[in-house]
Amino acid sequence: xxxxxxxxxxxxxxxxxxxxxxxxxxxxxxxxxxxxxxxxxxxxxxxxxxxxxxxxxxxxxxxxxxxxxxxxxxxxxxxxxxxxxxxxxxxxxxxxxxxxxxxxxxxxxxxxxxxxxxxxxxxxxxxxxxxxxxxxxxxxxxxxxxxxxxxxxxxxxxxxxxxxxxxxxxxxxxxxxxxxxxxxxxxxxxxxxxxxxxxxxxxxxxxxxxxxxxxxxxxxxxxxxxxxxxxxxxxxxxxxxxxxxxxxxxxxxxxxxxxxxxxxxx
Numbered sequence: 001x002x003x004x005x006x007x008x009x010x011x012x013x014x015x016x017x018x019x020x021x022x023x024x025x026x027x028x029x030x031x032x033x034x035x036x037x038x039x040x041x042x043x044x045x046x047x048x049x050x051x052x053x054x055x056x057x058x059x060x061x062x063x064x065x066x067x068x069x070x071x072x073x074x075x076x077x078x079x080x081x082x083x084x085x086x087x088x089x090x091x092x093x094x095x096x097x098x099x100x101x102x103x104x105x106x107x108x109x110x111x112x113x114x115x116x117x118x119x120x121x122x123x124x125x126x127x128x129x130x131x132x133x134x135x136x137x138x139x140x141x142x143x144x145x146x147x148x149x150x151x152x153x154x155x156x157x158x159x160x161x162x163x164x165x166x167x168x169x170x171x172x173x174x175x176x177x178x179x180x181x182x183x184x185x186x187x188x189x190x191x192x193x194x195x196x197x198x199x200x201x202x203x204x205x206x207x208x209x210x211x212x213x214x215x216x217x218x219x220x221x222x223x224x225x226x227x228x229x230x231x232x233x234x235x236x237x238x239x240x241x242x243x244x245x246x247x248x249x250x251x252x253x254x255x256x257x258x259x260x261x262x263x264x265x266x
Contacts, residue, residue, distance in 0.1 A: 030063035072137040082130035094246030115209040119245030141175035148182040155194035183214035
């Protein structure tokens with residue numbers, strides 16, 4: 001057991017060493033790293049003892065919150081970084097910025113409501129899915145991102161290995177499940193039924209956000225059983241939000257504009 005000998009009138013060097021050792025023992029890496037600079041600032045600004053202590057503790061709390069956010073974003077397994085700040089609302093007038101920024105408050109996640117992003121390729125639905133998922137992770141919610149086909153394949157494997165209940169429970173625990181590219185590939189009845197089980201596990205308890213290139217009327221190509229298709233649509237729309245990102249690919253338009261600009265300058 002390590003104890004500290006307390007002496008009044010420590011030299012600055014001895015005090016710094018004591019602070020460093022205490023921060024190591026108490027696992028306060030941010031205070032340990034920022035103490036010298038904050039101490040100099042406090043002395044220069046004639047900060048009170050209480051003010052100096054508050055600055056140290058707030059720095060530690062802020063850094064811990066940042067690291068927690070980073071861990072949640074990493075655990076979500078997003079395939080790439082996307083932010084709402086980087087989304088070009090001017091290039092896609094179909095998307096209402098006010099609605100998206102309201103969703104960024106994550107109240108819908110808190111209430112366990114669903115979100116559907118529907119639109120053609122290149123209209124920004126995956127960008128918004130990842131960006132809103134990132135906002136939720138930063139707000140303290142547990143988030144998981146997956147492709148629809150990857151999720152279904154994992155469920156099928158889990159069923160074959162007799163661990164389906166455990167796998168569904170794992171997906172049921174996250175606060176927000178983001179399912180991308182739903183509707184790109186036809187799912188057989190077994191895969192569709194397993195996906196339905198995940199959605200049922202989360203219904204009215206935890207949020208699901210999906211991005212799809214098919215309108216709901218076209219989902220019968222993905223879920224070939226009409227009754228199962230209707231039940232899945234019901235799970236994903238009841239009380240939730242529907243964002244239609246349109247049919248005009250601004251990603252393609254941007255590529256064409258860049259190519260035209262190169263031709264002009266060339």
